[in-house]
Amino acid sequence: MILLQAININKYFGAKQILKNVNLTVQAGQKVGLVGVNGAGKSTLLKILTGQLTPDDGEITRATGLTLGYLAQDTGLESERTIYEEMLSVFQPLIEQEQQLHKLEQLMGSEVIKQDTTRYRRIMDQYARLSDDFRNQGGYSYRSFIRGVLQGLEFPEVDDNSPVAVLSGGQKTRLALAKNLLIKPDLLILDEPTNYLDIRALAWLEQYLQSYAGAVLVVSHDRYFLDAVVSTVVELEFGRATTYKTNYSGFIDLKARQQENLLKRYEQQQEEIARAKDFIQRNIVRASTTKRAQSRLKALEKMELIEAPNQQKQVHFSFTIKRPSGRDVLNVSDLSIGYPGVELARNINFAIERGESVAILGPNGIGKSTLLKTIIGQLPPLSGHIRTGTNVSIGYYAQEQEKLDPGKTVLDELWDDYRLMDEKDVRTVLGSFLFRGEDVYKKVSELSGGEKARLSLAKLMLQQANLLILDEPTNHLDILSREMLESALIDYPGTIIFVSHDRYFLNKMATRIIELTPTGTESFLGNYNYYLEKKSSDQHEPGSKHPEKTQLGKQSYLASKEIQRQERKRLKRIEELERLISDTEQDIARLEGELEKPEVTQDYEACLKISEELSAAKANLDAYLEEWVMLTEND
Template structure:
């Protein structure tokens, strides 16, 4: 369906692709992987026809329709979310919009004199709506939006009133309802809660066209893709299998390439030693000359390119008392909406609690109460002895001073630390070389999240409260964080929709449901085994 033939592409001074080739066939679900800046978004744009290669060919079979979801959703306002989604399927949304206006006009007493004309027009528009299969389409749009965790009220409200994250879901739903022959999904798992993520997973598994996607969610990627295309050093390399298989194959290929490189280096060293030893002896001149010519003809094996992964090691945190945080008979409401009525909960030293619950269950509210950024309406929140808390919240990224550089921001937080120590810290969280001189105002969401996390973890707290800490992190940084937190000796309370993060780090589960609070000993993996579902909203 889609062929990339010997493509070359350069952005400014950066070479993205050199004679790169790959093929995408109907029914394949392909994961696109590669380090940040490797050219993943550029590849999407070339396939979608929004950019062209400098050399080579991007060939899409005649008649193939392409749906492209990307992070820049643009302006949305003036229509309901369901109308916006239906618009993804073509002109039917305009017909639906007129139908709704006519329905409103029919019950408007001020339009009574025009009723005959309105009813006649309504009949014409309704016939056109039925002809376009509009009623079925609206049902599909609502089903997709419900899968992405929209309430009926949100579906019918002006999309302009939604937050950026919810608008992203509307943009994703527009692509899903299209049913294109090829779907290009650039980070579709961003901004989704766990229930929506699992719904999307099942939707994409059933999709019959060709799917090309990127995702920073390892588990999501692993469950969907049947093939992986890697961008590395300007080339495209294809691996059959899921993401875990790709990781294994890549590691094996690196090992083989390293062994081949080392064997050749040993042989070259031996030959060079012989030449150096006997080059002055006339009796060995012929042998020396022969070996020099042999070395000149050898194709040199390049050392394998290694991905730089820097691990962050926690300095030891001070020991806290056994009781870290205690909530007694806590009540909390927002207006008429009651979040907690008489909540009792305690975190003890070395416990790692993940908090589960559907949107609106009160997960972030609980973390705010524990961190002291929100107060209970009634009841008490008591912090234990010698507790030093680190709180990661989404709004923390907005508090960075935009005019300070990454390095200056670290220096401001740790004026006693040495430059070398802070540069090492910056490197662990993905800021190497000139990146440390970037102003905070130009950082991406992921870079801001990494900087906030670096500042929180350098002088380690013994109690971490983390609200969606992996939201903006790429796969490599997530893996580094999971490894670091696995060796962390303090207590944790966190919310996350990343199943790998949940499974790797939790040893207790607090589930918030309309029926009340449920506590599970054992971590997320045991929770799934005991309940039979991966998220509270999926309860049958």
Template sequence: MILACQNISKTFGTTQILQSVSFHVNEREKAAIVGINGAGKSTLLKIIMGELSPDEGEIILSKGSTIGYLSQHQNLSSDHTLHEEMLTVKQDIINLDMQIRALELDMKNAEGDRLNQLLSTYTRLMHDFETQNGYAYQSEVTGILKGLGFSEEDFSKKVNTLSGGQKTRIALGKLLLSKPDIILLDEPTNHLDLVSIAWLETFLLNYNGAVIVVAHDRYFLDKVVSKVIELDHTKATTFEGNYSAYVDKKAMVQNALLKQYLNQQKEIKHQEEVIAKLRSFNREKSIKRAESREKLLNKIERVDKPTEHTQMHFSLEPRVISGNDVLSITGLSKSYGNLKLFSDLSFDIKRGEKVAIIGNNGTGKTTILKIINGLVAADAGEIKLGSKVQIGFYDQEHQVLDPDKTLFDELQDTYPHLDNTTIRNILAAFLFTEDDVFKRIKDISGGERGRVSLAKLMLSEANLLILDEPTNHLDIVSKEILENALNHYSGTVLYVSHDRYFINKTATRIMDLTEQTLLNYIGNYDYYLEKKPEIELAYLGKSKDNQSVSTANKTGAFGFPATTLSSIASPDLGSDTDSISDNKLTWQQQKEEQARQRKRKSDLKKTEDEIHLIETRNEEIDLLLTKEEIYTDVSKLIELNNEKKENEARLEELLEQWELLAGEE
């Protein structure tokens, strides 16, 4: 064990964020911390780093262990170049190298004891240099920079001239280069393209230290982690396995808890009915039995109902069905000055397709979407929309939102035909309630702006959705809701995303923007990974023989069918037979149980009827015993008293029998 969190609690104001959170991480273990936005993931990382103090609990770090942290937001400021900034991490080795070079010069002119002394120092420093892998530090720096998506031309750029995302990548590179025993990463994939994310996955999998990562990238978590720590309603639960294993186990746990809760509620209701029935018999012994049962019922440790998070609810449905040909693009080109993004792109999109455009950062993916939407002018090319096509656009920068408007006004001004109640209901479906609807767009978070944009998208009733990074700023639960909405959407979708899990769940086709052109894959992301080497080889082969490859870029030119005959598995007759047998057995057991319950209910009713008859007869006897002609007749008096004694004995038997039958439910 290299790190342990023991009973960590943290409150901000009156809001409890973490309560008695405990877990541990072993050496070289890769763990994820997951939870909805606001669950306390980043807070927990800051407590581990000592940037925040817990209200209760302690962080235990293995003696002598080093720890490094990449926060979500970096404010890196430096006059260094990228390469120089990375080298600051290796300053100790650089200093050691300089000492060794200086010693080499000194030894040229030294003699005798002085030389021996210098040689001894030289040997010791060389050993330290080799131990610290000094010969490889330059290649390490280059490898990490290239892995994080920087070209050699970028190495000489000043850090202060970089974008926020690029600075975050430099901060990540410095952290990886420093090789602490524990790495804490808060959303490390946010500013990485798909190639860089894949590189980071491999780096972390092979990393000799422990890693704790907070990320909404589910594909990344599946690849990297072997433990998931879930923060939910201030508590922590640990699940062994990757993200997909966590999802499965979480569902099993939730189902088991819900079943346990429902079973207990059913038993409580049953016991309450038994108690009420025993009291209704209005006999001293039945009342005592009722009181005894009530005491036992009050001592039961009640199972809490499993908590569920409030989720946004929405569906997408086009108002008008488009023609089969939705979008046709021919000869599309775009450059910014000397920077050529792409040239002579051509592709078609048909009704019902869910098409993802992927590619490295800066290749022009978002530009393609903006050109289609008329927000950016193309240098060349033709864009044709099909019959009855209506576009709904979601942009990652949310420029379709007016920052000075309230959420309510944003929807009302866009859709003036909607009444106030409808607008409030729509916003409530996206988790904006009460006074939240009167907040200004500029005052809400990126995730909240994303939800407002999704609300507008839903109301648009468009039949062609064009989405630019729709999962940015969404937590995992919200991503899954969006995936479900898109998978049930009967219209057409064209989107740009670096969320591989999202692509895998929603895409029916992938277009990879690479080397200024598009490669087409008829399938989801897993299919893309499988066919990528084959298709790129086909593309590169064609590019060698024929310099113009744009004519081959129409839909399907480099695509392969997503399914083959080999993927159609033959039926497993043995397992089917077992299944049929099991079903028969289950059916037979169900029939026997149904018959048992019918008999129990019948016996219960007969018992209750007999109890009622005897109690009615006892009431008649009590009335008879008050009459003079009875209590003056000794033989009649004895006869009635004997009958009542027999009735009381029988009632005791019947009450026990009734209680036994009632308890068998």
């Protein structure tokens, strides 16, 4: 069944055409990824699909009664309610049903109503129908569902009773995502839903969307996420849409083969045209061959020309160093980080050698960015020591590009830091990062997130530092730019320390992972997939040469044993809860059956007793389900 269809959509902004005869179809239950470079028109298309923009030409058709949820990019939820109240508002019809059930229960317990047998039976019938509908609509589990979604998107970090108004912009965006998930629309349209999610929340969202019964149309630059969630990819390129029935990795392979075949056919045709033109030129004036030449000319004029494959403009750069560092690049010992009166993490110990590419992992709020800022000296350590090696020069990439001056032009932002460069050379560098022509005179404050990221990378490249410290370097970059960054960093001859939530980037770039916790650090030699394997097996290699494992070995062992004990306790409780849920559901069904018996409906005392037992059983079931969701959401 087709839920949503875009037919020959065209959209202009001024004289510039953004969308050209775009066609897109979303079927029931389908998971579709919408991809393309920054500025390709993805968000514009989503706004047209959701009715926020009107196309200049074309038609949007929706299935009758379609329910649609839409999360705009970086748009947070605004509300005067608390977090929990805002989530409860999704289930207002169920709350009203619940209140109606309580009223009916009170009526059934009324002595006056009991004496009116006809009225009493009518109320009983109404109660039975409403109770069945309430159960079928999820009335006994919606509170647990709210808890599960808030925990999955990591809202236990704040009090449920906190006002929405006090949340940060990123938290409001996460809350808007949570509300859309709770609504469970037929079609969920998400524009960059992975923004502001750490790795654990990303994994939870992937699992949720994989099992989501409705359809999903998602824009994302997270390749790992796209591979896990979508089965169809629609690419917007040069204003046109092309559909591929595969996940993101399959789309890349298919497109590469298509481009290769198209280029081959184009080159063959160009050779054929060149031969024909040469023959025509040599034979058109000769009487004996002029007819053959004219025939060739007619065939050439009728030939359906193959267009040369279009190539997206890509950033193109490389990182070099002025001089190499010593073998020992960085040594961190007994470090505590945070702010005056607020310690985020302590017992941080690690050493980094030349040529390593080290990823710092940990949940949101643990202090990853704070650690990087402490290493570069932007923040003082609360205690402990940081020692850099011989000839180490540091280049730092800030997560939000806060080092850029919003009042400067793009040209001045770069040129002011490198005054000895000729303007031509500065422009050449900026051109490599897609700042061309009049773009170099744009104010930094007018730049998009992706443009600011590219400008920051341009400045970083010119530093020629031998230690790069990168805080979320792929944020705001489209997929092509991320791939170019990966290529540049892989060829980089220096040392890299980075923080990233981009698991594809992590997997490709990391040669070692350092996990940051409130009480210390632990090293994992290998990339992100290897780290996941080691974490899941809980069998870390003994005898590590890294000092942090030596110093924290005992603590790690004791912590591991405690984790194992807690895990056994958790699994035992889950098993017990599943038995209790099953037994309670049987009790509820039995009690509801008892209430329908004629001898019970005519016995006030018996009816009241069973109704009280039924209410208690439903309350118990709600509590069991809520605890079960909390214990199983990380499985």
